[in-house]
Amino acid sequence: MDKEKTPVFPLHKRSHYLCFCCIMVVILFFSFIMATTLGSVDLSEESVGKVIINQLAGxxxxxxxxxESTETILWTIRIPRILTAFIVGAGLTLCGILMQVLTKNPLADPYVLGISHGASAGAVSVIMYGYLSFLGGYGTMVGAFGGAVLSIVMALKIATIRNKVTATQLVLAGIAVSALFSAITNFMIYHTKTGSDKVKTATYWMMGSLSGASWEKLKYATIAFAVCFVVILFLTKQLDVLLLGDDVASTVGVNTDKLKLVIIIIATLLTGIIVSISGTIGFVGLTIPHITRSIVGTKHKWLVPASMLVGGTFLxxxxxxxxVVVAPEELPIGVVSAxxxxxxxxxxxxKSNGKIGG
Amino acid sequence: MSENTLNVKLNVSDLKYSINSKVIVDGVSLDVEEGTFVGLVGPNGCGKSTLLKNIYKVYTPSRGAVYIDGKSVFEMTNKESALEMSVMQQENNVEFDMNVFDMVMLGRFAHQKMFHNDMHAEGEIVRAALREVGMEGYEERSFLSLSGGEKQRTLVARALVQQAQLIILDEPTNHLDIGYQYQIMNILKSQDVTVFSSVHDLNIAACYCDKIILMKKGRIYDVGTPEEMFVPSKIKDLFGVDTQISINSVTGKPNVIFMPDVRF
Structure with a gap:
């Protein structure tokens, strides 16, 4: 039996897993330093470190x-932006994992299914027509959440045939839903904005950007992300079981209806909030879980924390x-992730088509 | 009979299930006695699988009830019913890979708390089940890389670690070659549990079952021992094939030989 050599990946020793997480933290740290120093104005590592220490100490x-401009650039623009990038990356990854468990399909993610587009249509409608202004800063998030709910219901209705979500159906559902909601978003933007503003706003919502990051928005997003993350950590074992299919999960003892409802609520809530602060950034929720899964395996107890690190660092x-690429101009971040x-x-x-018929 | 009447483990009472006004299961009542191996036999589309899915709560019947030890399964939470019955379905298509050990461990879900489990003891239970099905040494292998028979045996192990007194099998040996079919039935037969299984192969049913329930067009056609049920007239009526039944000199069980209506 020992002839069967077990491959290095996915990792199966706890110590290896922790080692991987440590490596990711180190990479994250260096990316953070790089992100603070590089940009339209390059800052020295030394002054960056000193500003941060001064600010943290108060x-x-x-x-x-x-x-003085160094401090302003760093503390009010760059650092909130970098932290936002991390939260957005980690959040989109979490949404991706949840959508994949929900559909039992590795192709699912909020962007592919068009839920991000739904959220952005919701956010844009609030900004352009201001009907939720009584909610203040939360209005955009609530609008985005509403859009996300609407689109996830549509996407899952289209994608599910006899309780199964096939790859083909999923991709088709995504095309239909994202086309519809992109059209709505663009219509609203062209209807209310004029001149070059149109294109700029449309690009922001269609391809994503972190240029609007602020401490204020970061705070809301971080709280929402933290809550969702903790709830999911409590559910990791149930997520593992749900991967086997709804029937099997329920016979093994999972309350599948309740679990699926929780997953949908968390995935839409988080997608809504992330899209409201960063626009639609594609493919993060698809790529990162898959890569991390190939390193740490399918078990969510390991996958969820590790992929948060990978996703955050990636973004x-x-x-x-x-x-940096087109400095001093800026590429929409969705272009890079795509x-x-x-x-x-x-x-x-x-890969998933290859399996059919095999 | 009165002295050795067995307790009824599973009782289905007047169960009816229909999809879009098409009746699939039509007023089925049956008993599965404790410690017996009961086979559900019938042609394709007779409602076997639908009946079983009603029993293990994937479908909700439009009428009737299912009791395990006198308790209605519909009043149990999924976790409670998972402790009473484990279910093995046809090989499920999993898109996400995991190793054999983790796959079997998922069967322990209903026994585990959210935190603070004795993972050492849990691991022992899983390893014991893998030994039982002859999959020792496969713990670290990826599930998707296994052969059909190995996958199926892994799923048997998963059903065993659930440690329920009743095991429901929904076509457990479909798509397996004959060696694996017998191997899996042997493993199940050697367990000290009650088994209710749909069976495709009449000779396997004859060999392993204490009681046979014949189903036709959503209703119970007849119930009895394999010797009583596997007679040419009933098989002709159910499957439309002529047969010759003999007694296997080694096993002492009925042997069904098919004689299709073909002129050579």
Whole structure:
């Protein structure tokens, strides 16, 4: 029996897993440093470190030897942006994992299914027509959540035939739902905006951007993400079982109806909030869970925390690229993530079609 | 009979199930006695699988009830019923891979708390079940890389670790070659549990079942021992095939030989 050599991946030792997480934290740390120093204005690592320490301590530990603009750029623009990138990346990854468990299909993610587009249509409608203004800053998020709910119901209705979600149905559902909601979003933008503003706003919502990041928005998003993350950590074992199919899960003892409802609520809530602060960034929820799964395995107890790290780090790096590649201009971050994600998407489609008939 | 009447483990009472006004299961009542191996036999589309799905709560019947040890399964939570009965369905298509050990461990779900489980003891239960089905040493293998028979045996192990007194099998040996079919039935027969299984192969049913329930067009056609049920007239009526029945000199069980109506 020992002749059967067990492959290195997926990792099966706890110590290896923790080691992987540590490596990710180190990579995240270095990406964070890079992200703070690089950009339209390059800052030195030294002054970056000193500003951060001063700000965290709340007093001047180091004598400011840098220009005041350095501090402004760093503390009010770059750092909230980097942290937002992390939360958005981790959040989209979590949504991707949830959609994949829900549909039992590795191709599912909020972007592919068109839920991100639904959320962005909801957010845009609130911004353009201001009908939820009594909610203040939360209005956009509530609108995005509403859009996400509407689109997830549509997407799942289209994608599910006799309780099964096939790859083909899923992709078709995604095309239909995202086309519809993109059209609605663009219509609303062109209806209310004029001049170059149109294109700019449309690009923001269609391809995503982190340029609007602020401490204020970051705070809401972080709280929402943290709550969803903790709830999911409690459910990891049930998610494992649900992968086997609804029938099997219920005979093994899972309350599948309740669990699926919780998954849908969390996935739509989180998608709504993320889209409301970053627009639609594609393929993160598709690529990251798949890559992480191949490293740490399918068990959600390991997969969820590890992929949050990978997803967050990925988007921090993608954001650096989006700022550096065409500097001083900025690429929409969705362009960067699509460059990585789209080939991956094709690979997964090929793979899942190969299985049929095999 | 009165002295050795067995307790009824599973009781189905007047169960009716229809989809879009088409009746699939039509007023079925049956008993499965404790410690017996009961086979459900009938042609394709007679409602076997639908009946079983009603029993293990994937479908909700439009009328009737299902009791395990006198308790209605519809009043149990999924977790409670998982402790009473484990179910093995046809090989399920999983898109996501996991290793054999983890796959079997999922069968322990109903026994585990959210935190603080004795994972060492749990692991022992899983390993014991894998030993039972002859899958020792396969713990780290990926489930999707297994052959059909190995997958099926893994699923048997998963049903066993659930440690329920009643095991329901929904066409457990479909798509398996003959060696694996007998192997899986042997494993199940050797367990100290009550088994209710749909069976395709009449000779396998004759060999392993204490009681046979024949089904036709959503109704119970007849119930009895394999010797009583596997007679040419009944098989002709159910499957439309002529047969010759002999007694197997080694097993002492009925042997069904088919004689299709073909001129050579």
């Amino acid at each position: 007093r001047e530990i180091y004598e400011p030897t840098w220009e 921090v790096i993608a954001d650096i690229l989006s700022r 460059f990585f994600g789209a080939p991956f998407f094709l690979y997964l489609i090929r």
